[in-house]
Amino acid sequence: MEKYYFFDSNTSINDRRLYASSDWSKVLSKFLENGIYKEGDNLAVSADGTGMKVKVGIGCAFIDGHMYENDAVLTLNVDAAEATLDRIDLVVLRLDLTEQNRYIRSFVVKGTAAANPVAPVPANSTFIKEIALAEIRVTKSKSTIDQAQITDKRSADFVDPFVDGSRITALENGLSTLRQTSEIVESGSNVNGYYIRFANGLQMCWLRSSPVSVSSINVAPGGTYTSPELPYPATFTGVPAVSIMGYPTNSDGSRLYIPIMDDQATGTGTIGVLGAWRFSFKNTSGSTVNSVAGMNCFAIGWWK
Incomplete structure (x- = not known):
């Protein structure tokens, strides 16, 4: 059966468009997931401290497209403790769609006293659905509720105002992880x-020109030049990926844009086996190369 929402009535053609609150809730439920939303105190439950009472903080929630809002601290009564056994009560938000009620309200659901008490299970039926806010350990023969007796049972992640908060939560967690892992813990420079x-654990090293003089190298046509080792400015734990670009020049001063072969390390560098750049190039021109006018080196790898 096709359904569509929402359009005005047209009385001139006797076409009335009537909608119920359930129609609005159905539409809202497509965009707003069930749960406690980020607002105010997020409906946190705390001890009243003066008797058998607890307080529900400011906040809002959605259950199946129905909105709940508490704009002032709400006090709920807790039934008197048993004489000889503890019990666990449950503070809930209850959506009640029965004809006589039709609301969302906060309640304390009384548990059963026992030697090893367990909390009531939140209702989840066609007409009644509950979201747990907190458990209350009602201690035998005690006439007050302390904060230590309250256990928060709200979801660890409060809902953002988008459908499928799990995807939003996953995105937030991913961004949090990215922020933590991409945080710069150290940076610096030295002669290298x-x-x-x-x-x-990622590390990047670079330099814009060689700290080791490579002038007057005088590489004849067809010859090969290999540089001294150039220590990295910081150590790696493994062999990094290296890219080197240089500009050898002819004896007449013109630059040669020719490939430079990179060599991550030779094992005799001053910082260790993995501690130095080294580069080489072959003179494919027809004249002698007498210097390297400039060089860019980049290495990326792991420092831990």
Whole structure:
């Protein structure tokens, strides 16, 4: 059966469009998931401290498209304690769709006294659905409720105002993880270049020109030049990925844009086996290369 929402009535053609509150709730439930929403005190339950009472804080919630709002601290009574056994009561938000009620309200659901008491299970039926807010350990023969007797039972993640809060929560958790793992824990520079270390163990090193003089290298046509080792500005725990770009120049001063072969380490660097860049190039021009005018080096790997 096709259904559609919401359109005005047209009395001129005797076409009346009538809708019930359940129709509005059905539409809202497509966009707003069940749960406690981020607002006020998020409906936190606390001890009253003066007797058998608890307080529900300011907040709002949605249950099956029906909204609940508490705009002032609400006090709920707790039944008197048993004489010889403890019990666990449950503070809930209750959606009641029965004809005589039709509301969402806060209640204390009384548990059963026992040597090892358990809390009542929140209702979940066609007409009544409950969201747990807190458990209250009602201690035998005690006439007050202390904060230590209250256990928060709200969801760990309060709902954002989007349908399927689980996806929003996953996104928030992912962003939180990204922030933690991408946090810069150390950065600096020295004569060997610059480096950045991230919390997840990633490290990047770079330099804009060689700290080791490679002038007057005089590489004949067809010859190969291999540089001295250039220590990284910070150590890696494994062999990093390396990229090096240089600009050898001819004896007449013109630059040669030719490939430079990178070599991560030779094992004799001053920082250790994994501690140095080294590069080489082959002179494919027809004249002698007598210097390297500039060089860019980049390495990425793990520092822990």
